[in-house]
Amino acid sequence: MFELSARAQDFIQRCKAFIEKEIEPVEAAFWEEARHLNPNGDWTTWQWPAQLEILKQKAQAAGLWNMFLPDAELGAGLTVQEYAHIAELSGRSLIAPTVFNCNAPDSGNMEVLWRYGSEQQKQQWLQPLLAGKIRSVFCMTETAVASSDATNMQATAIIDGDEIILNGRKWWSSGLGDPNAKIIIFMAHTPDPSKDRHHQHSMVLVPVESKGVRIERMLPVFGDYDAPHGHGEVSFENVRVPIENFIGGAGQGFEIAQGRLGPGRIHHCMRCVGAAEKALELMIDRGMQRHAFGTEILKLGGNLERVAEARVAIDQARLLTLYAAYKMDRLGNMAALTEISAIKVVAPSMLEKVVDMAIQIHGGAGLSHDTALTGFFAQARSLRLADGPDEVHKGMIAKLELRKRGYGSKTKKTLD
Ligand SMILES: Cc1cc2nc3c(=O)[nH]c(=O)nc-3n(C[C@H](O)[C@H](O)[C@H](O)COP(=O)(O)OP(=O)(O)OC[C@H]3O[C@@H](n4cnc5c(N)ncnc54)[C@H](O)[C@@H]3O)c2cc1C
Numbered sequence: 001m002f003e004l005s006a007r008a009q010d011f012i013q014r015c016k017a018f019i020e021k022e023i024e025p026v027e028a029a030f031w032e033e034a035r036h037l038n039p040n041g042d043w044t045t046w047q048w049p050a051q052l053e054i055l056k057q058k059a060q061a062a063g064l065w066n067m068f069l070p071d072a073e074l075g076a077g078l079t080v081q082e083y084a085h086i087a088e089l090s091g092r093s094l095i096a097p098t099v100f101n102c103n104a105p106d107s108g109n110m111e112v113l114w115r116y117g118s119e120q121q122k123q124q125w126l127q128p129l130l131a132g133k134i135r136s137v138f139c140m141t142e143t144a145v146a147s148s149d150a151t152n153m154q155a156t157a158i159i160d161g162d163e164i165i166l167n168g169r170k171w172w173s174s175g176l177g178d179p180n181a182k183i184i185i186f187m188a189h190t191p192d193p194s195k196d197r198h199h200q201h202s203m204v205l206v207p208v209e210s211k212g213v214r215i216e217r218m219l220p221v222f223g224d225y226d227a228p229h230g231h232g233e234v235s236f237e238n239v240r241v242p243i244e245n246f247i248g249g250a251g252q253g254f255e256i257a258q259g260r261l262g263p264g265r266i267h268h269c270m271r272c273v274g275a276a277e278k279a280l281e282l283m284i285d286r287g288m289q290r291h292a293f294g295t296e297i298l299k300l301g302g303n304l305e306r307v308a309e310a311r312v313a314i315d316q317a318r319l320l321t322l323y324a325a326y327k328m329d330r331l332g333n334m335a336a337l338t339e340i341s342a343i344k345v346v347a348p349s350m351l352e353k354v355v356d357m358a359i360q361i362h363g364g365a366g367l368s369h370d371t372a373l374t375g376f377f378a379q380a381r382s383l384r385l386a387d388g389p390d391e392v393h394k395g396m397i398a399k400l401e402l403r404k405r406g407y408g409s410k411t412k413k414t415l416d
Contacts, residue, residue, distance in 0.1 A: 002322050008082035011067060015089050015100070018064055022055060023093050030095060031369065038227035043177035043218045046228035055099045056132050064100050066130055068107045068267060071114060074130055080263055081325035087267045088318070091274025094375045101132045105174050108264040109136040109185055112203070116248035116256050121205060125183050134182040137208070139170040140257070143233065148392045150201070150254070155236065157188035157202045159243065159250065164204055166212075166239040172386070177218050177230020182208055186236065187257070190250045201253030205245040212239035221378045261387055262333035265340050268383055269321045269347035273314060275376045276354040280310045282371055283358035297361060306361075310354045317343070317350040338400050341393035348383035349390070355380055 004012070033049040059065055067086050069075025076083070090096035097103035106129055113126040128134045145152040155168020168188055175181055183205060190202040206213065216233040218225050248256055284307060287298025298304060324339035333340070355376045359366030366373050384390050402408055 001326060002081065004082055004085070008078055008085070011064070011076055011078065011082075012085050012089065014062065015064055015067075015086050018059065018062060019089055019093060019096055022058055023096050023099060026051060026055075027093055027095060027372075028370075031375075034227065035369065038225070041218050041220065041225045041227075043215070043225075043227070043230050043232070046177050046230065047179055048228055052095070052098065055095070056101065059099050059101075060132070065132075066101050066110075068102045068263070069110065069114060069130075074114065079325075079329045080266055081322060081329050084266050084270045084322055084325045087270035088274040088277070091271030092278040094372055094379075097271065101130070102267075104264065104268065105138045106136050107267065108260045109138055109183075111263065112185065112247060112256055112260050115259060116252070118244065120244065121247065125205060128182075133180070135175050135178040135180045137173045137176045137181055137184045137232075138187075138260075139173045139184050139234065140187040141170060141172045143169050143171045148389050150257070151197060153187065153189050153201060155186070155188035157186070157190045157204050157246075157250070159190070160240075162243050163240045164243055164245060166204060166206060166236045166241065169216075169233070169235045171219060171231075171233035173232045173234055174386075175229055176208075176215060176232030176234060177225070178228055184208060184213070184234075185247065187253050190253075192251055195251055198254045199251040202250045203247040203253045203256050204241060205247060206236070206239060206241055210239050210241065212237045221382055222374075224374075224378060226378075258333065262328060262336070262340055265344050265387060266321060266325045266328070268387065269317070269324075269343040272347040272351040272380065272383065273318045273321065275372075275379060276310070276314045276317070276351045279351075279355045279358040279373060279376055280307070280314065282373065283307070283310070283354075283361045286358075286365075287361045303361065306357045310357060313350045313353060317347045320346055338397055341388075341396045344383075344388060344393045345390050345397075348380045351376060352380035352384070 030049055030051055037049065038046045066074060067076040067078060068083055070077060090100055090102060110126060110129050113121055117126060129136055141147040142154060145154055155170065158165045166186060166188060186204045186206045188202060188204065189200055191200060214235045214237070216235055218230040218232050221231065284298065287303060288296050290297050293300060298307065321343045324336050324343050327336035327339055355373055359373050359377065362371065362373065399408065
């Protein structure tokens, strides 16, 4: 079922070798330097360690670049399921996705422009993104309303002649603190009485430098600003952009969002699987190398059982995610809605559990920056909210199950 083409196997092998040879040996020093360069939430001074560009150039020269993109010329031409294995490998590291130009939110934003962008939008924004020269931001979540229900959105994108006027306040806009963040995909309400409620929202391209765009602050996750990437709060006040900046046309926002989030969830979940594998390795090494009460820590109490529990949970999450990817490749995103929601519930929670066990085995060291464990923990906890909270995905799964039994808005036996 999960067969891989020779081409995919080659990419996977080369990615693995690159991560082991080029990234893992320098990663701890890389983040140490990043913390030194960016000591606080003053995002205006944030910068990446110079090492990042060196690693990106090496990855690009090796052809390990934009592998998420199904386009064979611009990306690697891999299926969703094939790329999933690369996402798992890159998830072992907190910089590998960026080194390969396959990091969120840029990969999702690039895919939006690739699928729905006009030729002019592709020239102006997709090309520099694919080249790794600029970064992008996706602004959907709002401060004032419960954004897990996207129909609550209050931001507006109103057509005024040959321009669009944008107003609203967004937050948790990932990547907004990056010194190379140049373009925002802004999602907003474009009221149109002639259309149904799922065609009232639009995606609009907004240069970060536009008049009326004001970055208010960066939001810390558990006290860490994730510098120099960052998660921003940003206001839009009477921002004017040309009407050509609609992506796919006014009212297409929900349709594009569905397309954007499907593959993105596979990527996020497989990165969780990779991070959990790394956490398990760290847990075993630490537990076997440190001693207490006359034996290795890992052999005390129920610790070996925890190793087994981690292995079982990781493999379950991987298989479910690969199955979701397999269905997407063969039947399309809409046929895989249950599986896409299922993995979004399973994989971040699995990572949270595995990392928590690994932190425990590490003792105090587990909470420091000496390993990637705290970064993985923040990633897992954030992903239980980002791209839809667990409960929303469970609600979706339940709705689809009820629909199979004839209950739902499109049947007589409605529960709505
Ligand atoms: C680190 C991080 C990065 C993020 N990056 C981005 C980004 O780049 N761009 C972007 O637009 N957003 C981003 N987000 C925002 C994220 O997508 C939202 O936080 C999420 O969609 C939830 O919206 P909300 O915060 O408004 O929560 P709310 O909608 O207020 O929901 C709060 C809680 O209500 C409960 N709830 C909601 N619906 C249901 C239900 N149907 N059943 C039961 N309980 C329910 C859940 O417990 C939920 O967590 C990011 C978030 C984080 C933490």
